[in-house]
Amino acid sequence: MVAKRIIPCLDVKDGRTVKGVNFLQLQDVGDAVELGKLYAEQGADELVYLDISATVEGRNTFTSLVECIALNINIPFTVGGGISTIDDAARLLDVGADKISINSAAVRNPSLIDEIASKYGSQFVVLAVDAKSIDGKYFITTHGGRQMTERELFEWVREGQERGAGEILLTSMDHDGTRCGYPCELFAELSEQLSIPIIASGGAGSVSDIVDVLSKGRADAALAASIFHYGEITVGELKKELMKHGINVRI
Amino acid sequence: MIAIIDYDTGNLRSVCNALERIGAKYCVTDDVAVIRSADKVLLPGVGEASSAMSKLKERGLCNVIKELTQPVLGICIGMQLMCMHSEEGDVDCLGIFPTGVRRFIADREHGVKVPHMGWNRINNLKSPLFKDIDEGAFVYFVHSFAPDVCDEAISLSCNGRQFASALAKGNFYGTQFHPEKSGDVGEQILKNFIEL
Numbered sequence: 001m002v003a004k005r006i007i008p009c010l011d012v013k014d015g016r017t018v019k020g021v022n023f024l025q026l027q028d029v030g031d032a033v034e035l036g037k038l039y040a041e042q043g044a045d046e047l048v049y050l051d052i053s054a055t056v057e058g059r060n061t062f063t064s065l066v067e068c069i070a071l072n073i074n075i076p077f078t079v080g081g082g083i084s085t086i087d088d089a090a091r092l093l094d095v096g097a098d099k100i101s102i103n104s105a106a107v108r109n110p111s112l113i114d115e116i117a118s119k120y121g122s123q124f125v126v127l128a129v130d131a132k133s134i135d136g137k138y139f140i141t142t143h144g145g146r147q148m149t150e151r152e153l154f155e156w157v158r159e160g161q162e163r164g165a166g167e168i169l170l171t172s173m174d175h176d177g178t179r180c181g182y183p184c185e186l187f188a189e190l191s192e193q194l195s196i197p198i199i200a201s202g203g204a205g206s207v208s209d210i211v212d213v214l215s216k217g218r219a220d221a222a223l224a225a226s227i228f229h230y231g232e233i234t235v236g237e238l239k240k241e242l243m244k245h246g247i248n249v250r251i
Numbered sequence: 252m253i254a255i256i257d258y259d260t261g262n263l264r265s266v267c268n269a270l271e272r273i274g275a276k277y278c279v280t281d282d283v284a285v286i287r288s289a290d291k292v293l294l295p296g297v298g299e300a301s302s303a304m305s306k307l308k309e310r311g312l313c314n315v316i317k318e319l320t321q322p323v324l325g326i327c328i329g330m331q332l333m334c335m336h337s338e339e340g341d342v343d344c345l346g347i348f349p350t351g352v353r354r355f356i357a358d359r360e361h362g363v364k365v366p367h368m369g370w371n372r373i374n375n376l377k378s379p380l381f382k383d384i385d386e387g388a389f390v391y392f393v394h395s396f397a398p399d400v401c402d403e404a405i406s407l408s409c410n411g412r413q414f415a416s417a418l419a420k421g422n423f424y425g426t427q428f429h430p431e432k433s434g435d436v437g438e439q440i441l442k443n444f445i446e447l
Contacts, residue, residue, distance in 0.1 A: 001362065001363075001370065001371070001409065001410070002364075002367060002368070002369040002370065002371045002392070002410060003370045003389060005310045005367060005369050005370065040434065045369065045370055060369065070264060070265065070268050071268050071272070072272075072436050073433050074269065074272065074431075074432070074433075074435065074437065074438060075391070075433075076391060076432045093262055094262070094264070095264070096262075096264040096265060096268060098265065098432065121297060121298060122366070123297075123366060134321060149272060166366065166368070167368070176256065192359070193358075195357045195359065195364060196362055196364065196366075197368055197369070218362075220364070220369070221369070250370040250389040
């Protein structure tokens, strides 16, 4: 059977990785290519690089960075942040990205999913979704959680799957950066409703949080940043722990 | 020199990058003379089988590939095109490996998802292509169709059903997984291919 994946996420600004707590405070935690290489050597199954630059210069720096990542890293990687047209996706594919993730732009223009998937294949399209709960119901937010929408989570991810998304990367904005665990019931329900893989993001504070989301939450992969960046646990140590808990991981 | 066959099926960047990392000399080409005279030939491929097959035909490459005598490695769709037939687009392929390519069936209850995406094990390894590779090693897959098990299978993997994750017949080799994205294991497999 296919192994559960551990995916370190690197937020990149002007070629360097940063990580925000609840997306507000940013702290520089290192060189993007070197950090990615280190994670790959430690046993990361994939990497996600998110461009959080807001300027044209920042975007161009990121494109050159992606080229450098593709040349140096021997595992698959996804890039995201600021992709709003098929040309943005094509530019990143051309420099060697294996997958792109789209978020706000897909909410604004859902046919972007169809467009990219039909041209480059579903395996290339990760639909990133930031959800927030209101009265027990989850809704989609955009712009890094700053803007609420009226789209209901389950309807949106089903639509995304039908339009050709190859994976769903779900962040619960109520949990992101809090380090108090993932909403496992939400993930299990999502897994029940979708046939494409689900990547759980936002909230990992301990090994047992990750164990829970991969077992009870039935997620196919867990994405995390802080616990790796600050060296609390290495990817390798985490995977050994997961294996002890009976989770099928690549070691 | 390794000739990477360019028949306009998506991005060849990651294959080129992997060859760069292991220090191999390569060129990307659809020139028949260059392909025939290369030491090794790589047939990559992303996308959909029947349209990929049409593109090989348009470029007049079908017989060229079948008649090659140096080691040839098909990757993913590249390998599927070397089989008899694919269910994807119901297309007859090159017929080098005597097996058919069939779709996976999703089975939520048992956690079988389609596409089969991520790291899975290769077992029953039997080929110099897997020199120094451990039985049960993990490699990276992204696909919804796979070749049926046959005598030419040199590795087996499982996603709901067992399938041939690598094939070999004479000078022809194929991997369903992506060695160019399979970490150190994948790079070793590419090195092994170069040393054949």
